[in-house]
């Protein structure tokens with residue numbers, strides 16, 4: 001599922017809102033803490049123009065990371081990975097936005 005919009009319940013008196021959430025492509029759960037997630041991609045196939053495509057996944061670190069490797073039939077070195085916490089900044093920069101990376105929390109797992 002990767003990233004999808006889901007309805008988030010608001011407090012009494014406020015309307016529910018659609019929120020983008022990252023889902024783990026192994027266990028299916030929402031990745032609530034970006035510090036405990038990764039985004040990974042594997043090589044796909046060439047499209048009709050000959051351009052190379054990539055399969056994109058969001059996953060929890062640890063057991064889900066290893067499980068996705070087993071499911072894909074690859075070892076962990078075949079996955080190209082980045083910390084999920086960096087994805088918003090990466091997207092913003094690629095979309096011409098200027099943002100500061102404020103994450104200074106210790107890595108988990």
Ligand SMILES: [Zn+2]
Pocket residue numbers: 024025026027028029059060064
């Ligand atoms: Zn998971």
